[in-house]
Amino acid sequence: MDIIPNNQSLEGVPNWVPAPVQRYLKHVEYGLSLRDVARDEGCHASTVLRQVRRFENRRDDPLIDEALDELGALMQAPSRSTIEKGHSSMNAYARPKALPDENTLAREARRILRRLCETGAVLALAPELGKAVVLRTRAEDPEAPPVRTAVVSRDVAQAFALKDWISCSASGRIARYTVTSAGRAALKRYLSEENEKRRGRDDSPLDSFQEQHIEWGEKDVANEDGAGGKNTIRYNVAESPLTMLSRRKDKDGKPFLGIDLVQAGERFREDFELAQMGPRVAQNWDRFMTSGDRGSFGSDNGIAEGPRAARERINEALEDLGPGLADIIMRCCCFLEGLEAAEKRMGWSARSGKIVLRIALQRLRKHYVDKHGSVSALIG
16 A cells, blocks of 8 residues: 655545544554654644544544544545556455545534433444434433434444544443533534525634634623613623633724734633643642742642643743732633623722733733743643
């Protein structure tokens, strides 16, 4: 079998297959080294290594194992032109069964993921069956037999598992799968696209991808005309304060927070989340809010190198910011507190938090540029 050149797509692999899966297949099926795959994909070799290890550890999942075997067989099978040129009709190569295409996957996602999002719903799968069933336990009668709400082919279930839309919650003779947060987001995206088409509007991928990250909530606000009464408004409860401020305009018409400042805040949040991946994840992060206690978060031989380095970067950034600026960065970027809540907690005047937050982000960006040369330096 010929080794594929770099920068070429995998023949026979559907376009919807996630990039980490394709990197895993390039390394396992084609024998490319981790560095060659990383160079081809434009990422770090450690990223490819983590993804390869992740899918190797997930081969215990029957759907993942079957899907990877199927994709590997598709990659090793000769192309249609090779069959026509080098094989007669009597000894033609029998190509493996392909996974579903994008249209089939989208159609089944709208049908199956909607059922899996119901309370008490699981996807059940047995080795000897060619299809999987969605079962739902009745909340009013947990002892009653579960109700079958949908049936899906095995290849579609394999695609769901590859895309992390479902995860195995119980293994054994009958494996059970539950919907993940990525599966819920995908369902919202597909439903948004469907609604746009029904309204007769042009399909916008940006709108559909924005919709999948929105969690709508409602709250009552007083009327601005002073006549009393309240209005109910919808708002996105999953939106960070930085995203909200990046859409606001300043007096000169420019965004209140530039993309460089938002990037600095997101970089700080990545370090914050990475620091919680060590063995001791239940840390008292309130100690970071007090400058006198930050030095105690230094090197710890019991913590993995990645989380320890992330804590050191957080500690350096907070020491550079100082009191006040460090507080608003931690609350808005890491704890995702709203500006009004942060102002009340710190005793600041109303509508002063956004100004202090912008100053803090400017200082944080300067810290990253002076320390690493850029905001978007590689982490880990």
